[in-house]
Amino acid sequence: MLPTCHLAAAESGSDTATTLQAVTVEARRRSEDAQQVPTAMSVLSGQTLEAQRLYRLQDLQQAMPSLNVAFMNPRQASLSIRGLGNNPASDGLEGSAGIYLDNVYLGRPGMAVFDLLSVQQMELLRGPQGTLFGKNTTAGVLNISTRQPSFTPQGSVVSSLGEHGYVQSQASFSGPLNDSLAGRIDLYRSHENGYVTNQYNGNTLGGGMRQGVRGQLLFKPDEDFSLRWIGDYNEEDSSAGTRSLFSTGPLINGVNRYQQRAAAVGATLVDGRRVNLDADQSIKVYQGGTSLEANWRLPSDFQLTSISAWRWWDFTPRNDDELNVDVMHNVGQSARDQQFSQELRLASPLGEHFDYVLGAYYFRQLMDNKVFTYYGPLADTWNGTAQGALNDVTSIGNGSVDTDSFATFAQGTWHLTPQLDFSLGVRGTYERKQSTVTRNAPAGGAPVSAAAAAARLARAGAYDSGDLSQYSFSPSLLASLSWHISEQVLGYASLAHGEKSGGVNLGVASAPVAGADSLLIGSERANDAELGIKTTLLDQRLLIDANLFWTQVYGYQANAYDAASQASYLTNAGTVRSRGLELDSSWRPVRGLTLNANGSWNDVRYLSYDSAPCPAEVALQAGAPASCDLSGHAVVGASKWIFNSNASYQWNLANGLQPYLNGSYAWRSHAVGTLDDSRYAQLPGYALVNLSTGLRGDLGQGQWDVSLWLKNAFDKTYYTTLWNSPNGAYTGVLGTPRTLGMTARYDF
Template sequence: MNRSPYWPQSALKPLTLAVLLALPGVVLADETAAPAASETSAEDAPKLKTVVVTARRREEAAQDVPTPITTLSGANLETQKVYRIQDLQQALPSVNVAYVHARVSSLAVRGIGNNPASDGLEGSAGVYLDNVYLGRPGMAAFDLLDIEQLELLRGPQGTLFGKNTTAGVLNITTRGPTFTPESTFEVSGGERGYFQTKGSVSGPLTDTLAGRLSFYRTRDDGYLDNDYDNRKLLGGEREGLRGQLLFKPNDDFSLRWINEYNEENSSSGSSVVYGAGKTFWDRATLVGANPKIGRSNIDGRQNVSVHQNASSVEANWNLNGGYTLTSISAYRYWHFNPANDADQTEKNVIKDFGYEVHDRQFSQEIRLASPKGETVDYVVGAYAFKQDLGNRIFTDLGPLADLNLIGANLNALNNIYTESHGKVDTESYALFGQATWHLTNRLDFTAGIRGTYEEKTASIERLAPVGGGTALVIPGVVDGNAIRDAQVGAYDSGGLGLHSAAPSGLLSLSYRFTDDVLGYASLSHGEKSGGVNLAIASAPTLGADSLLVGPERANDAELGIKTQLFNDRLQFNTNIFWTQVDGYQATTYYQPPGSAVGYQLLTNAGTVRSRGVEFEASVLPVRGLTINANGSFNDVTYLDFKDAPCPAEAPGTSCNLSGERVAGASRWIGNLNAEYKFPLVDRFEPYVAGSYSYRSEAEGTLDNSDLAEIDGYALANFVTGVRVDYGDGLLDASLWVKNAFDKEYYLAVGTGSNGLYTASLGQPRTAGVTLRYDF
């Protein structure tokens, strides 16, 4: 059989298996083999549960919503032992999570959104926690605590979810307070010092007031060996606390108040040398360093400190006539403070370097939903968002800075400390509405529109350098003072500003062919606001306006079908999509000639096209066995990117990447998970579960360097345990292993000084045990 050249042989087996599991003839083989012998009536046969989502800002069955949605329940996450945001790509289609640490993290959907690390730029995929938009991707980089459900919506979602959702939305819902008492306590331990405790308690405080308190604490020793001093890196501690109150005096009003706190103290952000051009190796030799591919060999600190707290209030009123009024008020604070040995050598070149960030955001949303069951259903509302963000970029250079960063000892940068301060304030306001007209009992037409006005004001100042000695000056030959001034001298951008009025829209037709088959087609437009580069970068030579980046605009077309078949034992959904993004925003790396360090540089990377096909399947082939599979093929390409950065192996001022693949976008993604619960015997229910995820190779950095390409990889996880009625609750004891075949893989690749590429190493094989008690 002839196969496409784009079909990697390593992808063939997992994706084929996932598709076969979703085919009726395979799925129902156990049933059809001996139908007469079945002792179970159709009414008593196992059925897939109805999943309720809020994709259209009202509760609906997921199979009734004409848009691609993937859901993961909290129970499914717990069974798979998924508790970190970077692990979600092992369960979701069309998703790439590039994770270095909380600040340098990104969620990309369909290959769009891989470069939001700059402090003055939001991500293309929006993350919502309990209906509150998170202005920084790193705000979601905590342990997933007490999760009720995750919803992944793919494609622009600007009409109801707002700006900065040109790629999609990850909607996270946590468990709320209950008027029925319930408690959970869980403890886990594993290799390399892994130990986690988490739990929650919920119940009534009065007849009209309920509360919930949840907590977690996780620690581990790390799994990356540092050659210089035998330190273990990529370990540390994380902890969090969430308290909630639910006031419900009657059936027509409820108010939910959520307060939470999370903190992290770890060596996240530690990386290995992944690849490098000739300049890096030459300069390393010059200072007597001995870096090695795939290794960490640093002499400085490596630490990340993250603190965040948040408070939100959601109120819902059921009004006369069946209308529902919702108000969501929220505040969130996030502080990130790193320490990095940025030269990736064991020599004293860059002693410390990092971006400290303070971010405060406020948001208010009010929306009105019409009664259900009318000829026209609609949601209208207003939204306001304010964000105040400031950063401090610091660089502490050692005595070998000149040799490594300039190539000659001019005493221009040696032992210099430099610091800059940036600030950007954002105000955004929007009005939105979306309506569904039920043309017939089977045909629906949906239209939505959102208008957003946004203003950003910013300023950046670099202070005069501190330290250093007398620079070498040879008239007519070299001027060390000029180099010092150009690279670390004082600079003030003055006031910078952006403002925009951006529309978002949706047109959709859906038709219910039968009660169990829904087809749909849609066109949508989304916009993402512009940004400000809060690093000095090229501003001293190109001017302050070079720090501004324009908006990103996405147009999307979808065609899909959702099915619920064989008496609700098989669910199979598939869709094709085509998205074009104009002015695609990206964070690249700029290092001026002879500069001490490089800087993040924002750019509009021309035009990007994302097209492909996705599928999801859930099946109950026999009683006790649940299988979930999803997969995607994404062709994500730069249609126009003529002024792209050049790779380290082919240095130049600019390169043309038109027609090349977009960074961070795997062409093939496939995920499979299954759980089998053995028949209950004397209060004991044994179970086994497993998951398998595959993603093909991807370009690692924006310059599409061959030295930075991320190889494809597959991961397998397994769990076995037993649940038993014990006392007044349910005890669950399990043994688990993650990355069972100890596959070496990388979560992200970054760029550094002198043409260096570094990579964030994924977790190796880790085995452990978990005890959980629900009562």
């Protein structure tokens, strides 16, 4: 196992090393030693990911501080950093935390929800990163780099088996095609049965199949030019996102509405790792893309980089109504996304007095979604509407957003003295968004009374927003001062401003009453201050990095839930403050042993949010207010305390065999489960322990490796995210239970 911080331990087979090796990162769009970059970051090597079996986006929060991944399914997934960015299911809005794959910005977090295999390195950059990265990001960036083609023949074959029907196979092959051209291909297929039992028919849900292929070519005729082409395709057919009942909500005048209406429709409620669903629960995801990155070394050591990319993403769900009776046959939102991006960068040679990076960026995205609800014969009883209003009615809506984003950027560093550097960055982004939101007239249903007809139109009536437009200019700024106190110690301070454009609600929500402009939300603006130190001590055997931060966000973009229409909607949630302390450390005390620990204390809450949705215990009361004041409340999904640690010990036997032991511990404290901060939707804190042991040795021209692993060793029951449900209930997605498995691999 390799460290989760900025220095990597020796590669497999070199356990005799007693020092940590430097890690190179691209945080400032040029290759640099991570310990010399004045930015708060954490780095995971590909070897660390493999050793800890962190192969999904939602696993990363077990290894990185200040990180939360709210995951229900690939569409309803979000990445938040320092408590900022919890916006699942927001088709009409980019995330506050950006995800980049091989220097390509991913317009949807779901584009990264596939098995993350053959990864070279992951960098988590915390705080606004808009001056150098393609899209403005107010919370931070997850930068993923995959392994490149090699001019030396190499490959690997890996097979894993585990409980709950878990089977994962992967293979990688790379080598030269001629003196100047190398290729690489990576393939994988994963399957698991799931771990939630459907009491209705005995099936197991929460699992399914994922598979994909990734091909690359690297053309390198000389040391001054390289051209890298990447093409990939991934698909998923699963029941991911199956929600279990977390809480039935409050008692109002001695009555629990959720239980009362469940009894009225004849539903039987279950909780824990059980559901009771009479309809299908499934998702299908198809996605892929291609990119072309060219790097030229120009005269005087200038570096010119061009990155062209196109990606597509197709998500189709089939969701039950969470009951074992026919309230709804199917409900959900499908999404179709295409994006194209082009980036040009020029990096100056590293100089004695001044060096810089400047460039231009273009991003185009076409997003379409379909909102559908197929009501059953019990819909009115469940929803409390006039009989006949919704029974057997079909409601279908469509939304689209066409985005064009243009940006220019520059960042330079003045070397004021041999010990003191000053960096200044600026970016200007202009964006145009054009959108439409429509809903068809309700279909089906029986002729009804005037009251029921009015209720039908209110919930599912025809609507057309017409053409909606948004135009915005978003500046980003960075000023950073770094002091090389010694060769082993770097101190830094920075001020940053980041902005991201507004978004569009692609569901009708309250637009028929409030008007089409209510579908639009405004920009999000963040000001950030950082103070940090990076140290490499004990002859490069100990690394300790720490930083303080204070971020204030205006017009914070959030995803809320309207109890009346039972729909999620985007909104500007006022002003948010995030402040805290982060720590990263790695220690190699003796030969073969590496210890890592990281953690964060993060206090993130609304300074002002006086038009928030009310929690169920308020919203279900007679005469309940239209909104509540959440000023002073904690932001959804943000644990105040996070601590992660891992240890790896490997040694050599006389016959050339190499045994090893790995262990990790990840703990996070309580978090608010839903935006309304209901006391019935509070995520308890939890701790996870993962263990593994293995043996490797040489065989022919390669190395074999067999390991036994145990994830969630103490079988902790925990929820990764919570969700509002009708009639005051709250549901959630359960984390993976204890899973025992083994992996065999051969690298050559």
